[in-house]
Amino acid sequence: MTTATTGAAAARAAGRAKPATMAQALQRAMRDAMAEDPTVHVMGEDVGTLGGVFRVTDGLAKEFGEDRCTDTPLAEAGILGAAVGMAMYGLRPVVEMQFDAFAYPAFEQLVSHVAKMRNRTRGAMPMPMVIRVPYGGGIGGVEHHSDSSEIYYMATPGLHVVTPATVEDAYGLLRAAIASDDPVVFLEPKRLYWSKSDWSPEAPARVEPLGRAVVRRPGTSATLLTYGPSLPVCLEAAEAATAEGWDLEVVDLRSLVPFDDETVAASVRRTGRAVVVHESGGFAGPGAEIAARVSERCFHHLEAPVLRVAGFDLPYPPPMLERHHLPGVDRVLDAVARLQWEAGN
Amino acid sequence: MTTATTGAAAARAAGRAKPATMAQALQRAMRDAMAEDPTVHVMGEDVGTLGGVFRVTDGLAKEFGEDRCTDTPLAEAGILGAAVGMAMYGLRPVVEMQFDAFAYPAFEQLVSHVAKMRNRTRGAMPMPMVIRVPYGGGIGGVEHHSDSSEIYYMATPGLHVVTPATVEDAYGLLRAAIASDDPVVFLEPKRLYWSKSDWSPEAPARVEPLGRAVVRRPGTSATLLTYGPSLPVCLEAAEAATAEGWDLEVVDLRSLVPFDDETVAASVRRTGRAVVVHESGGFAGPGAEIAARVSERCFHHLEAPVLRVAGFDLPYPPPMLERHHLPGVDRVLDAVARLQWEAGN
Amino acid sequence: MQQRSSTVQEPLAETAHRPTPPPAWRPRTDPAPLLPDTEPLRVLGTDAVADADPALLRRLYAELVRGRRYNAQATALTKQGRLAVYPSTTGQEASEIGAALALEERDWLFPSYRDTLAAVARGLDPVQALTLLRGDWHTGYDPREHRIAPLCTPLATQLPHAVGLAHAARLKGDDVVALAMVGDGGTSEGDFHEALNFAAVWQAPVVFFVQNNGFAISVPLAKQTAAPSLAHKAVGYGMPGRLVDGNDVVAVHQVLTEAVTRARRGGGPTLVEAITYRIDAHTNADDATRYRADGEVETWRAHDPVLLLERELTARGLLDEEGRRAAAEAAETMAAELRERMNADPVLDPMDLFTHVYAEQTAQLREQAAQLRAELEAEGESR
Amino acid sequence: MQQRSSTVQEPLAETAHRPTPPPAWRPRTDPAPLLPDTEPLRVLGTDAVADADPALLRRLYAELVRGRRYNAQATALTKQGRLAVYPSTTGQEASEIGAALALEERDWLFPSYRDTLAAVARGLDPVQALTLLRGDWHTGYDPREHRIAPLCTPLATQLPHAVGLAHAARLKGDDVVALAMVGDGGTSEGDFHEALNFAAVWQAPVVFFVQNNGFAISVPLAKQTAAPSLAHKAVGYGMPGRLVDGNDVVAVHQVLTEAVTRARRGGGPTLVEAITYRIDAHTNADDATRYRADGEVETWRAHDPVLLLERELTARGLLDEEGRRAAAEAAETMAAELRERMNADPVLDPMDLFTHVYAEQTAQLREQAAQLRAELEAEGESR
Ligand SMILES: Cc1ncc(C[n+]2csc(CCOP(=O)(O)OP(=O)(O)O)c2C)c(N)n1
Ligand SMILES: Cc1ncc(C[n+]2csc(CCOP(=O)(O)OP(=O)(O)O)c2C)c(N)n1
Ligand SMILES: [Mg+2]
Ligand SMILES: [Mg+2]
Secondary structure, three states, X not given: OOOOOHHHHHHHHOOOOOOEEHXXXXXXXXXXXXXXXXXXXXXXXXXXXOOOOOOOOOOHHHHHOOXXXXXXXXXXXXXXXXXXXXXXXXXXXXXXOOOHHHHHHHXXXXXXXXXXXXXXXXXXXXXXXXXXXXXXXXXXXXXXXOOOOHHHHHOOOOOEEEOOOOHHHHHHHHHHHHHOOOEEEEEEEXXXXXXXXXXXXXXOOOOOOOOOOEEEEOOOOEEEEEOHHHHHHHXXXXXXXXXXXXXXXXXXXXXXXXXXXXXXXXXXXXXXXXEEEEEEEOOOOHHHHHHHHHHHHHHHHXXXXXXXXXXXXXXXXXXXXXXXHOOOHHHHHHHHHOOOOOOOO | OOOOOHHHHHHHHOOOOOXXXXXXXXXXXXXXXXXXXXXXXXXXXXXXXXXXXXXXXXXXXXXXXXXXXXXXXXXXXXXXXXXXXXXXXXXXXXXXXXXXXXXXXXXXXXXXXXXXXHHHOOOOOOOOEEEEEEEOOOOOOOOOOOOOOHHHHHOXXXXXXXXXXXXXXXXXXXXXXXXXXXXXXXXXXXXXXXXXXXXXXOOOOOOXXXXXXXXXXXXXXXXXXXXXXXHHHHHHHHHHHHHHOOOEEEEEOOEEEOOOHHHHHHHHHHHOOEEEEEEEEOOOOHHHHHHHHHHHHHHHHOOOOOEEEEEOOOOOOOHHHHHHHOOOHHHHHHHHHOXXXXXXX | OHHHHHOOOOOOOOOOOOOOOOOOOOOOOOOHHHOOOOOOEOOOOXXXXXXXXXXXXXXXXXXXXXXXXXXXXXXXXXXXXXOOOOOOOOOOHHHHHHHHOOOOOOOEEEOEOOOHHHHHHOOOOHHHHOHHHHOOXXXXXXXXXXXEOOOEOOOOOHHHHHHHHHHHHHHHOOOXXXXXXXXXXXXXXXXXXXXXXXXXXXXXXXXXXXXXOOEEOOEEHHHHOOOOOHHHHHHHHOOOEEEEEOOOHHHHHHHHHHHHHHHHOOOOOEEEEEEOOOOOOOOOOOOHHHOOOHHHHHHHHOOOHHHHHHHHHHHOOOOOHHHHHHHHHHHHHHHHHHHHHHHOOOOOOHHHHHOOOOOOOOHHHHHHHHHHHHHHHHHHHHO | OHHHHHOOOOOOOOOOOOOOOOOOOOOOOOOXXXXXXXXXXXXXXXXXXXXXXXXXXXXXXXXXXXXXHXXXXXXXXXXXXXXXXXXXXXXXXXXXXXXXXXXXXXOEEEOEOOOHHHHHHOOOOHHHHOHHHHOOOOOOOOHHHHOEOOOEOOOOOOHHHHHHHHHHHHHHOOOOOEEEEEEOHHHHOHHHHHHHHHHHHHOOOEEEEEEEOOEEOOEEHHHHOOOOOHHHHHHHHOOOEEEEEOOOHHXXXXXXXXXXXXXXXXXXXXXXXEEOOOOOOOOOOOOHHHOOOHHHHHHHHOOOHHHHHHHHXXXXXXXXXXXXXXXXXHHHHHHHHHHHHHHOOOOOOHHHHHOOOOOOOOHHHHHHHHHHHHHHHHHHHHO
């Protein structure tokens, strides 16, 4: 991935830059938040001594002690439920669910308590809490290790749903999520954990505001609406598309809830065509909402229906077949080709 | 509700008719299925001696014994998990979740096992099972008793998602669901449990095929796409709309998965305008998928964007405020009015 | 060849093997002190009553009488349409009250949907306690102000909250105890298990209080568990289990006070099972005759918690006709006030629906709020 | 006035009250026989070995040696990229094999993701057993044909399946027993609790077998539970708990055979905890040195399951150099065959993705399958 940010560029200029991975950026975000705010507590399975199965919490227990970074018993509902109680007492838990599918046992706590507590108490009992969920496929994981579960969270009012696609955003958005007074489901694209960038853990780091999409590549022919693990795919597709004469705009949604209608609608109104790209299954997936609201808001600007490029509507495939499932550059380009170019401008 | 079916009409003609409620039709469907097929087992909290909190399983334990209609311990994951094991051994469990929100503890069993078992065993281990979930609001229930949780099920490949809106369909669809070799999440609109029809438990009863939508009211101006608890609202709105000169077609989707694109697209192509109506929250709700796929398939037939009339995007309100949340006739008519009538035909 | 190394090639020393326990294994906590007594603790009717503080006994009596009246009044309010639903604790007042009064002011109570009485006994305004069941909002009070978590409807899900809160308090150095209430049915839920395990591992200052009232709606205990007692579950978590007569308010108060004190001193969690009985139906909407015999209810009426205490106090000369009347009158005053206040329609603002979903209202909710406002205005005009 | 009736107006009979237990309460199951012994059962190294069938002992030995070799071979296959991942049971072979062999052919095994060895010991083709971990499909065998449920990755979620299956078998009148395997970490999950409770209430013929190997990935038992032993959890469900040395294959086999027999005869479920140790890392992807000391592993190597049995058999004259070599050779043959077969690329049809999602392919999946087919054809052409 090739995005550049001013922060990183500045750091590089200052000769301090060392490329960092997304996992490291996430770790640094927690570390900085814990150092600044003693109410921030990290908890989950294997997050302490081991530093997490993806090493995202590496070193936190050592630096802040086991009371601040806690290996819990193996019970996701218990973890999230305990975090609710901790938040009730004024702490800011940052909970790790080890893999997407292993967050399901905590679903009831999430939907019936985490998402609703502020509302049911008329604001008396907010739930400042981050639930970190490594999600998506592409890492050769066996079943239950590669789900794209974002729609379950998007459909649950009371939650923010945030997902970074760049190393810089991993830091900036996680800091903002931890600082938020609302519960944030923070979806970490696991196949980008080892993606690198010039962003350096030593560089001055930026907190990104929640709720804002960002244009990663400006373009004029059509808009690719995407997020998380599919951003690199879309950027690559956009590069490839230039050969066909298409100048694609790529929008990284970053925040699925709340949804940044402004940025998205402005882009689609400008280009007149849109494709939503994500790994999650298409049917009743995130792209359904995105396509529906773009169609509502940009109807008279659309030269073609909003198309969706998504995973197939089936249980996530076994490792040896996952490449057939994951939307790749070709599938994105095929969809772009179907945007009824003959019909309009 | 005033739909008529030939079966009921025939029965009435034969002088056998006694109006029945949806709850009774559901009970009769289970009774008939249990009588025909000894592998059908009903289980859940309070389904036996009490006959269920909505009395939908009334009398089954008495007629078929407690081994066929079983009061389980109070643990939803355990209930669904045990049902998985029973299905593995060749039984056809019909599981009752007492209320929508109380199905969440079973979410992991549903998503990771019920939905996936057939696929992960290459068809060797099907999961013929019905999960009955009373859903939706309008009954004055306190929090956690009125959720519209259909999107969680729709977004999970491997499940059928079915919801009746009439007494006749309650019987016919539940029979089909029990006969299905796939797991069916059977969503029962609780505020229609006491709705009556001429359908009689004594009448010869019809098994409805799964996966088919039905036109409940033919019309030409625009199509209302709806299901379950919102069907009566839409039918009433369609009647009221005639006063404004709109002749609305009302489609009862009945099966959310699989989705009957044929019936829906045919209707919308004919009318050129569509409004999706449901109680569930709009954002990332069922209407998102419906609107998105209708827009994809009918793009050049649409005179206006597909609009959505849905519950607000918030936790279900307390009883005294729920009427403000539920989409009613006026909201449907407001949406119809916004279908850009000035623009087209 | 890899497998060779895993088999033993050297000749075997004659004396080499004796049955040694596996290295990881060592006798851990002695289970004996964790096991509950074989009979539920009783204080009323025993000499131990003499050790009880007479002021406490009188207070408990007044609360029991008030609680009984509260249950009757709330049930009556359902018939008048003033409450959407009421799950009564008639017959369980000793458990509700004995538990609530075992807490200090700084402690937290985690009630289930049935436990409005415990909240009221802690001093919460009954109208606020009943908000959920009246239906004007979900939680009618500020949980932090009263240190009473929202009444919890999804069964057993509040237990991990109690653990987390107690754990957080301990981390902060506050000597706060959380008391979590749950029914016999609720003990079957996974959340019960996970909460007790977390509590024991963390040695969190939390007390789990199970009111075994014989039924989960229609399902009797025998279909819920095969355990010797629910209190026996404690040993599997490494915490003490205690069994108490839930209709003996002095015994309940004593057992819970001990458990709370232990927790406060760093001794960790306790599981207490109170044996009691739900005299009324599950809620006003339930018909208990469908699943239980009247005779069973009658047997329990003879073991009524108010009756047991009243007899004892009367026998010991701690209560006379005058005292009884005073308690009854106080209860009646509370009931009259409750009736009056509940007869007034709550003033509701539908726009509240949009106010507390998020800390900052999202653009989307602003739009939806505007839509509702416009509808309400139009409605107002058309009237 | 309603509250009057709830207080007692009549004068009190002097003799009226004694501490009677509450009416619902009766001493239920005696907990004593449910409690596990204070030490894990050992057979090897005791006189009890003399009672064991020598043929069984030799069979167990051959299986242990084969199992050890299987673990080594599967681990080697991960290094060669032939398996996506392998969770080894080196050090746990006695538990895996002792358990598997306690079942009759008609019985069902419910393995966790770690238990391929138990499945193989039951006779399942190792290549089929490893399909999940190779990554060509999720489950590599027909569960009904082998009566082995799919290897289960979401921890403890297969336990309620075992209960349901056992219950269904019993309802059908089949004397089938289900054996459900889970790790020490898995006992913390809510599904563990719910499964055991259902099993006990239904008296389902199921045996729960916990391999306590000291760790859940990096989390040691002490952070997982404070219970005296995991077997002590049984009493809370009203079923017997048994503690066994999980490295003593004869003891494991014996305890499980007893539990299976009991279940088959209608005696209900049992919880067995085997104390064992995971010699390898959690999987090949894990680095165990991050969370445990080498010395600990060494201590356990001295208590190796193969070693314990080999010594015993050698000392008793049931095994000689010849027998050891025969077992090693058989194991090596299995390993060579496995290696060879796993070195062949599996033949995969991507269209299988769409075949078994539903009994009948939906129109939507037909469309998507057509899309993939077209893509694959285009890909083929472009090559
Ligand atoms: C998770 C969940 N499942 C089901 C219900 C529906 N329900 C409400 S009360 C109840 C029975 C509760 O029994 P118990 O725990 O013994 O408490 P009691 O009502 O006797 O106080 C049930 C099944 C619920 N509230 N939550
Ligand atoms: C529900 C669930 N949560 C988390 C995981 C991730 N995970 C896989 S193995 C494991 C540890 C399991 O420990 P234990 O139960 O002791 O079994 P062992 O690995 O020791 O055999 C974890 C946390 C999972 N598979 N399922
Ligand atoms: Mg109860
Ligand atoms: Mg383990």
